[in-house]
Amino acid sequence: MIEVRNxxxxxxxxxxxxxxxxTVKPGELTVLLGPNGAGKSTLxxxxxxxxRFEGAITINGYDNRSKEAKQQLGYIPEMPALYPMLTVQEHMEFIARAYQLKDWKPQASxxxxxxxxxxxxxxxxxxxxKGMQQKVSICCAALTNPRAVIFDEPLVGLDPHAIRELKSLIAELKKDGCAMIVSTHMIESVEENWDTxxxxxxxxxxxxxxxxDLDSGSDLEDLYFSITEGSGEEKA
Known part of the structure; x- marks a missing residue:
């Protein structure tokens, strides 16, 4: 579970x-939408x-800055940040050592x-x-078997095969009880899997x-434009 309070x-x-x-419950996918500058990346x-921030954030009950929370959280940033002088395999090994994973090589392969x-x-x-770097970031995040995952514009730069596999991976994580947040401008990419x-x-x-709770006949895109281009805002 991912919980953000005040x-x-x-x-x-x-x-x-x-x-x-x-709040994002286990097995739920929350889609974070908004125009540029809305505060999504800061969140x-x-x-x-x-x-640093005011308020409280927990991952499965642990303060998000704690070791326990970080061990359960996967993060795929919008701009991949790989180590320039490490190979792809060394990135996987680095993650395995950092998280003290056992018998990780078959899953990495x-x-x-x-x-x-x-x-x-x-x-x-x-x-x-950039697309390959993004795929390495996805593999590194998935290797730890996270219980919560944050995706920030995960489809940018990916080829069609990788997009299909990422969507499939998200569905698998969801089925396995992982709490997920996806921030994206590509609304159609999350239409089939979103919960909130x-x-x-x-x-x-x-x-x-x-x-x-979505109105009959409406979709996520309709909801988005009704808020961002409508007559006013409705506070949650």
Whole structure:
């Protein structure tokens, strides 16, 4: 479970996140939507423990800055940040050692094959395209068998095969009880799997909605534009 309570993030006098609260239950996929500058990336970085903030965030009951929380959380950033002088295989080994994983090599090999990186294992991080770097990030996050995962624009730069495999992986994680947040502008990419959505504008959650509460005949795109281009905001 991912739980955010009364989160506020300030940069000087500018408030990037203003008193946000949300809960993602095990096996649920929450889609984070909003225009550029709405505060989505700031929220994600706070959840991942990369920024200081006011309020409280827990991962399966543990403070998000704790070792226990970090061991259960996977993060795929919008811009992959690989070590330039480590190979693909060394990235997998680095993650395995950092998380003290046992018998990880078969799973690592399976993930690399799945995302068509098995023939790139000796390539350095700096030698990979952005799409390949993104696939390495996905493999590293999945290797730890996380109980919560944050995806920030995960489809950007991926080829059609990788997009299909990532969607399949998300469905598998969901079935396995993983709590997930996906931030994306590609609304159609999450239409079939989402459970809840939080639509952000101006650093606030303007609307939180469960799939079953969506008006008959409407879809996620309709909801998004009704909030971001409608006559007013509805606070969650």
């Amino acid at each position: 989160l506020t993030k300030r940069y000087g006098k500018f408030i990037a996140n203003n008193n946000l609260s949300l 994600i970085k706070c959840i991942c423990g990369l920024l 399976q993930l690399l094959r799945r995302f068509e990186l098995d023939d790139k294992q000796n390539k350095l991080g700096k030698e990979l395209s 959505t939080c639509i952000m504008t101006g650093g606030r959650i303007a609307r939180a909605c469960r799939r079953e």
